[in-house]
Amino acid sequence: MTTQAPSLSITSPSPHSGPSPSADVEKQRADSGAGSIMAECNAAWFAGTTFDDSLCSIPTTIDWDMELMSMRPDAAHVTEDWLASTASGQPLLSTPPAIIATKDMNELHEIFFARVHPVMPIINEDQFRKDLQDSPHAMAVQSVSYTAALLATTMPEAKASLKQSCYVLARYYVDQCEAEEGFHPTWCMHFLRALLILTRFEINNRSCARAWLTLGRAIRLAKIMRLDQIDCVNEPPFPNVSLPEIVFPAAQTAVELEERRRCLWALYILEGLASIYTGTPGLLDESRLQVSLPSPGRLDKDFQPSSLPHLSEAHTIAKSETLSPFCGLVLVVSVLRKAIHHIAQPSLPSSASGFGYSWNAPGFWDRHFSLLRTLKVFEALVEPLTLSRSLRSCAVAFNLYVVFHAVKVNTYEAAIDESERQELPFTEVDTNMDQLTSNALKIATAIRSNWCQQRLMCDNLSLSGAFVGWPLYTAIKALSRGASPDQSRSRASAIRMLYDSLDDVEPPDGAWHKLLLQSCPSPRPWKWDD
Template identity: 25%
Template structure:
């Protein structure tokens, strides 16, 4: 033992000199000297050594350690310092470390996505009348603003610290792209303080740099307490809307009204722009604005990241309004319209379950507010614990907006039932007038009939393509109920219902909806979609009749009649598809944005062509030609994820077989 002590003593000066300045090593050296002074090892220390981990030196060299009280025998032989590190207990800072790193990683991903989208937008500009390059992801202009309009640096920095952020000034939407090309020259002449005011990306990266420095501090000083970053959502009365007045959202509003308003004409643009011009727009209007921005940005391939960003902001603000204690926000028309737009946005995504849940929330809110019944009274509000309706009178234009919101959800509800095979919510007699045929801002307070009254009218009534869609949907609901009851219905009851629905469809085609059918729709994309879906309803109705004929072994002439009507409907669908594919400009974009509602018609028409070819129809070549047109249109306008697996492959195989048979002849 004395020999070991002398060896360690000889090595002690060199060891201390190599560890000078390191407080931790000095402490370990002190422990070592104290240990060497004791010549006897107690039984308690021996038993504790059995529970001790190997010393740091042995663990580093990955060799066996006898775990004796410092020094262990191996360290004595090697002539190196020996010390043990205790087992560290998890501290609060380490427990929060994973959450912190997750937050940091999310921020870095946001920065990377912003940089990537900015680089992509600079190289590939969409060919639209608006210039998308003039703005960044948050909607803030990337051009220097005039000196008297330049936001302060604190405002720019606070944009990323909370949602929403301070209001930014408006900019002229018609500025030339030449200004963007001169930005590098202008920016170099601008002071650093001014530059940081209109370049939020720099501010965002700077805030991330501070976060990284904090991470390094935490790693160096473990006892530092850490609290995860919490982003506060302001209450509706405390914060103005941040980016509604920004350039990119202004341009997205224009695109929304140009492309999507013909599909769902639910927003009075005059009212919307008036509320938008107020100094502090409400949170309900912010939610609507973000929803409009998400849907409009989704139609531009280069702005997909923007669409996701605005969609998330709209959902967050709607959730905020739903959590409001008073419930006043739920009565705001902007919230209902935001729900409708988000439903359409999500219906265009692969995740149908999310869209169905959003649609369900919107439908329940409409039922709570009594918009599905024109005779709802104020007692309805007390039933749901809501405040009384405002005392100011509701204008006819406001009433029309609410009606159009309801009818939009009526259409989406029936469309979702087609996909989910769940009965629609709005069935039976609906005590709500149809949408007016006039358009904002030239809205006329015209008296419109209810849906159940239209089919009994003797005179012709003017219906918009949007109102015409509600008639087509009501016919689909009748067909849906007919299918459900056909399994238990007698043969006589089945055919009575069948002919009643067929008569109503023909009445719509030839009288009620004649301006929108058979080539009279012109360049209206919504009317083209109406024509395709009404023909699809006719096909399904008569295919059900074919099934009943085969099941009950009825006369063959019933099957011949049903097949001829299916063939006529397929021809009309093909003609409508050709008209839609020939559209140009904004109408062509609107037509393609209806792609989700073309899956059912085109798929049904292709399947009828398969059946006709299989049964050896006389006009075999015509159905091969129809397959070419329909499969080409499906490839062009419908997302591949929405197409039934193997459908296009089968169509191409039939076309190839037909081509080979022609060559053999």
């Protein structure tokens, strides 16, 4: 039995395999009218377009085969050409294709739990080591072991020479696990963890198509496991009798239950951040998630769970409640999904006859002010996580801060566009412009104050590290909107600093740079000689 990739997934087109993607999109646009938005959103994954740009025409100058989730690696861990030669389409082997010394594996596991696990806290380290000792030959155990070691190889202190062998072995054991043990109740959680860690590695190593397909496998597996219903008190409100099901043993301890919750939320985060590229909210429907938010604390014998609600009831969380940065990122991704859904909705034409529109559906401004209320509630919850000290020391806190304000920038930008479309008074436009500029400057201030400290962690550690280019792009575009060369030096300096940071994130011909060339009439217009 094999998992299926999500219906929205696409693979990188071959330049010799038929019509170009742009031609297909143009045909869909002509054939489907309002439905063309979804086709453009899906194409945005490879076109390099963020969700707000996907409502416009697809850029024609973007290289369709480019690796979009690019992070410029340091010289110590440059991505080698071997990745292109280790495609997952190879037939399964009967024996492992490589061997890594036990000493090296132990060192990589130490690096993983010291450096990576605080950012992606989905594994009980004590149980992980016990499984290695008790079931060293189980495919599921080996799949987690090698994917964890693989992600550890992205750390500067790891031996770069081990990355190729780790990648080959990680993919070998993941594929073998799916073929033999991945759907067994005893091992399915191991298989899911391995898929999550492998997805994170593929994102960090700019393998866009593989990350998307691996993420699809993880989503389908989680749904088969009913992991999105693990805290459902009564019968699931949305039963799906046609979906296969793995009935795995009930959690025996609070740590085991929390581990399952965090795996689901890690999947939710990864898919939500991928939505920046796809322009769609994702397959994990928030309204159907019956899972408590993740509790703070390390997954060990001293773990004490908090009584946190489901995501749909996050507004009931008391301000005095202590949230982890991981939980804060869940909240930020939730509001990101809401913003994507809001902005992607077609505006109601002023002269609409009603055809193709639901008059009972909330209009733009109803959705806009509802989203602003949610942003206000969530901002109060994540504010304690984003104090200056946290932004300097915690990669997740830094990323949730800049992503959160990028969501606000896009929300106000959509309001400005709608105000201009409806020819509302200039005061309405100016109010939203002030908010847009204010939030863009907050991103710039956070980058200016913390970039030197955070850059290495963004490259290597943060779950949203590969997506930090989006807040940079958003802030540059917002500060450039309606600006002129005679703007104040402080604003010009902020734009130049953001451009410099974007240069650190990706090469000059990267996706975000190309989009800025299209969205900003005069790229870097405020350059001057110091």
